[in-house]
Amino acid sequence: MNTIIEKILDHRSIRSFEDRPLSEEQIHTIVECAQAASTSSYIQAYSIIGVTDAEKKAKLAELAGPQSYVEENGHLFVFCADLYRQDIVSEMEGTDVTESLESTEKFMVACIDAALAAQNAALAAESMDLGICYIGGIRNHLQEVSDILNIPHRVIPLFALVVGYPKNWSDKKPRLPQSNIYHENGYQEDKQEFINQLGGYNATISDYYEQRTNGKRKDTWTGQMAGMLEKKSRLYMKDYVEKQGFKKH
Amino acid sequence: MNTIIEKILDHRSIRSFEDRPLSEEQIHTIVECAQAASTSSYIQAYSIIGVTDAEKKAKLAELAGPQSYVEENGHLFVFCADLYRQDIVSEMEGTDVTESLESTEKFMVACIDAALAAQNAALAAESMDLGICYIGGIRNHLQEVSDILNIPHRVIPLFALVVGYPKNWSDKKPRLPQSNIYHENGYQEDKQEFINQLGGYNATISDYYEQRTNGKRKDTWTGQMAGMLEKKSRLYMKDYVEKQGFKKH
Numbered sequence: 495m496n497t498i499i500e501k502i503l504d505h506r507s508i509r510s511f512e513d514r515p516l517s518e519e520q521i522h523t524i525v526e527c528a529q530a531a532s533t534s535s536y537i538q539a540y541s542i543i544g545v546t547d548a549e550k551k552a553k554l555a556e557l558a559g560p561q562s563y564v565e566e567n568g569h570l571f572v573f574c575a576d577l578y579r580q581d582i583v584s585e586m587e588g589t590d591v592t593e594s595l596e597s598t599e600k601f602m603v604a605c606i607d608a609a610l611a612a613q614n615a616a617l618a619a620e621s622m623d624l625g626i627c628y629i630g631g632i633r634n635h636l637q638e639v640s641d642i643l644n645i646p647h648r649v650i651p652l653f654a655l656v657v658g659y660p661k662n663w664s665d666k667k668p669r670l671p672q673s674n675i676y677h678e679n680g681y682q683e684d685k686q687e688f689i690n691q692l693g694g695y696n697a698t699i700s701d702y703y704e705q706r707t708n709g710k711r712k713d714t715w716t717g718q719m720a721g722m723l724e725k726k727s728r729l730y731m732k733d734y735v736e737k738q739g740f741k742k743h
Numbered sequence: 744m745n746t747i748i749e750k751i752l753d754h755r756s757i758r759s760f761e762d763r764p765l766s767e768e769q770i771h772t773i774v775e776c777a778q779a780a781s782t783s784s785y786i787q788a789y790s791i792i793g794v795t796d797a798e799k800k801a802k803l804a805e806l807a808g809p810q811s812y813v814e815e816n817g818h819l820f821v822f823c824a825d826l827y828r829q830d831i832v833s834e835m836e837g838t839d840v841t842e843s844l845e846s847t848e849k850f851m852v853a854c855i856d857a858a859l860a861a862q863n864a865a866l867a868a869e870s871m872d873l874g875i876c877y878i879g880g881i882r883n884h885l886q887e888v889s890d891i892l893n894i895p896h897r898v899i900p901l902f903a904l905v906v907g908y909p910k911n912w913s914d915k916k917p918r919l920p921q922s923n924i925y926h927e928n929g930y931q932e933d934k935q936e937f938i939n940q941l942g943g944y945n946a947t948i949s950d951y952y953e954q955r956t957n958g959k960r961k962d963t964w965t966g967q968m969a970g971m972l973e974k975k976s977r978l979y980m981k982d983y984v985e986k987q988g989f990k991k992h
Contacts, residue, residue, distance in 0.1 A: 495772075498747050498870035502776045502863050523744075525925045527751045529918040531862060532877045535971050536964070538919050547928045574930075579923070580972060582937045583965045591972035598984055599882065599977035602854055606901065609858030610877075613780060614751050617866065621747035628781045628859075633848065644929035652855065669778040670787050674828070676774045679796045680893035681823075688831045715785070719829060720836035722784050728848040732992055735847055741990070743981055 501620055506666045508625025509563045511658030515546070516569040520622060524571070524657070527618035528611040539600070540608035541576040542615075543643050543651075544569060550642050557638055558631030558654070568624065568658030572632065572639075573612045575604035575740070578648040593743075595648065601741035608652050616655060625660035628653050634727070636734050648739045665706065668698050670715075692716055750869055755915045757874025758812045760907030764795070765818040769871060773820070773906070776867035777860035788849070789857035790825040791864075792892050792900075793818060799891050806887050807880030807903070817873065817907030821881065821888075822861045824853035824989070827897040842992075844897065850990035857901050865904060874909035877902050883976070885983050897988045914955060917947050919964075941965055 516524075525542060533539070545551055546569070554572075555565035564570065577595045584591050594600055616626045630653050632639050639651050669675075674691040696714035703711040736742055765773075774791060782788070794800055795818070803821075804814035813819065826844045833840050843849060865875045879902050881888050888900050918924075923940040945963035952960040985991055 496870050498750055499772060499776060499867050501747055502867055503779050505779050505781070507781060522921070523748060525921055527748060529921065529924060530752050530754050532754070532756060532865065532875075534877070534879045536916065537968060537971070538924070541924055541926060541930070543926045543928070543930060545928055550928060578930075578932065579937065579941070580968060582934060582941060583968045584972070585934075586938060586941065586965050587969035589969045589973055591969065593978070594972040594975050597975075597978055598980040598990075602882075602901065602980070603879070605851055605854045606858040609855040610862045613859045613862035614866070616781065617863070618748050618751055621745050626781075628783070630783045630852070633851075642929075644932070646930055646932040649930060652851065667785065672771065672774055672778065675778055675787070675790055677790060677792045679792070679794055679799060680891075681790070681792060681895055681898060683827065683893070683895040685831060685834075688828065689835060692828075692831060692835065716832045716835050719786060719832045720838045720840065722786070723829060723833070723840035723843040724838055726843050726846075729842070729846055729992070731847040731851070732990070741847075741981070743978070 502617065504666070505620065506664045507627040508660045508664060509627055510661040511563060511567045511625065512661050513566065514568060514659050516657060521569055524615045524618050528615040531610040531614045533607050533610070534603045537603060538607065539576055539604040540611055541574045541649065543572040543574065545572060553642055554632060554639065554654070557635045558629050561629065561631055563627060563656055564629055564631070564654065567656040571615065571655040571657065572643060572651050573608045573653055573655060574645070575601070575608050575650045575652055576648070577604055577739070578646050581648055596739060596742040598741045598743070601735070604740070605652060612653070612655055619657045624657050627656050629656060633731070650735060650738050650740060668702055670695055751866065753915070754869065755913045756876040757909045757913060758876055759910040760812060760816045760874065760905070761910050762815065763817055763908050765906060770818055773864045773867050777864040780859040780863045782856050782859070783852045786852060787856065788825055788853040789860055790823045790898065792821040792823065794821060802891055803881060803888065803903070806884045807878050810878065810880055812876060812905055813878055813880070813903065816905040820864065820904045820906065821892060821900050822857045822902055822904060823894070824850070824857050824899045824901055825897070826853055826988070827895050830897055845988060845991040847990045847992070850984070853989070854901060861902070861904055868906045873906050876905050878905060882980070899984060899987050899989060917951055919944055
C-alpha cells in the first residue's frame with residue numbers, strides 16, 4: 495500500500511461543494527494530468543471544455559438532471575470524444591480519411607482515450623483533496639448540450655466531471671466481488687456462479703443502504719440495475735452519434 | 744505538485760520487461776484499484792481477464808502485432824466491456840432489458856467504465872514502480888481473441904494492459920499543446936488556429952524524434968496521424984460489436 499493506492503481506494507463521488515472556484519493553476523495541472531494518460535496510437539482523440547459561465551452551467555445542470563452540483567462546484571469539465579482535430583490533419587496532409595474517422599473502431603478509440611484522460615484528471619483532483627463526480631447525465635440531451643458548448647462535427651460530449659472543495663463527504667460504495675470482475679485465462683461464464691456471486695453482493699448492498707438510511711432503503715444491486723435498464727434511457731444516441739460523424743460503419 | 748501528480752506526469756509506455764511475474768497480492772491490489780473507479784449508475788459494466796497461460800499469451804502477442812511484450816511481461820490484463828452480467832441480472836429480476844443493453848448509449852457506458860477502471864489499474868501499477876503499456880492491438884482480430892479467452896455474448900475485449908518490471912525505460916512523449924485540448928466555455932473550432940497549433944506541435948514532435956534517432960526520423964504528428972488513418976484498420980469492428988450484442992440501435 496502506498497499513498498497513490500490509498501487515494502485510489504478512498505474514492506467516493508462528491509455531490510456537494512463549497513462555493514470556491516479552483517485556481518487557474520489547479521485547472522492547468524488537472525488538464526496536464528489528463529493529457530499524460532496513454533492514448534491509442536498517439537491520436538489524443540479527445541478534448542476538454544471547462545465551463546465557468548454561470549448561465550451555461552445552470553442550463554447544463556438542468557439538462558443533466560436537474561443536478562444542482564453540476565452548477566455549484568469548483569469547476570466543471572466536459573470531456574468530449576474528438577476527431578474534429580483529425581479533419582484538420584486530413585486537410586493539412588492532403589489525405590481523405592473519412593472512412594477511418596467514421597468507423598466503429600475510431601469511435602471506440604475516442605471514447606476510451608477520453609475516459610483514460612478523465613480518470614487521470616479525477617485522480618489528480620482527488621490528490622489535491624478536492625472531490626469529484628462524473629456526470630453521465632449530460633447525455634440525457636446531447637443536442638442541447640452541444641448547442642450550449644458550440645460542439646462541431648466529429649465531436650461528442652461524453653460526460654462531465656465536476657470538481658470542488660467537498661462540503662459533505664459521502665460514503666464509499668461497495669464494488670462487485672473481485673471474483674465476479676476478474677477472470678483467469680478466460681471468461682468464466684457459469685450462470686449459477688454469477689447468480690451466487692450477485693446474490694451475495696445483493697446482501698452487501700442491501701446492508702449498506704439499510705445502515706445509511708435507518709432501514710428506510712434496502713435496495714439490492716440487481717434490483718437497482720433492472721430498474722435502471724427498464725427505463726430505456728437515451729435511445730436517441732445512435733442517431734446523434736452518427737449525425738456527429740461517428741460509427742457510421 | 745504532490746507524489747500522485749508527479750507519478751501521473753511521469754507516465755511513459757514500457758515495452759520491455761524483466762522475466763518476473765507479478766505477485767498474487769500485486770494483481771489483487773491492481774484489480775481492487777480498477778474497481779474503485781467511478782462507474783455509470785453503479786453498473787460496473789466491465790470485466791478483466793488476467794492471462795498467465797503461456798500458449799494463450801503467445802497467441803495473443805501474435806494477433807496483437809506481433810508485439811513481443813504482450814507475451815513477455817509481469818502480467819497481462821485484458822479489459823472487456825461487459826453487459827453479460829446484466830443478462831444474468833435480467834434473469835434474476837424477471838425483466839427484459841434487451842433494448843437497453845443493445846443501445847449505443849450502453850455501449851458507450853461499457854467502453855467508458857472499462858477505461859476508467861483500466862486507468863486506475865495502470866496508475867496503481869506505476870505507483871509500485873512497475874511499467875505499463877496499453878495494447879489496442881488485440882482489436883486487430885477480436886474474433887480470434889474472443890475464442891482464446893472464451894468471451895461470451897455481450898462481452899467485448901477492448902484492450903489489454905501489460906504490466907511488469909521495466910527492463911528499459913522509454914522517454915515521455917510530448918502531448919498536444921494544452922490550448923489545443925482545453926477550451927473555455929465552448930469549443931473553439933477556428934480552423935486556422937488549429938492549423939497553427941498543430942504546426943507548432945509538429946515542430947516539437949519532429950525535434951523529439953530527431954534527437955532520439957540521431958536525425959534518422961523526423962516524423963511530424965500530423966504526418967503520423969494521416970498515415971495511421973489512411974490504413975483504415977479494423978473496419979470489421981461494427982459487425983463484431985453488433986454480433987456481440989452491442990449498439991444495435
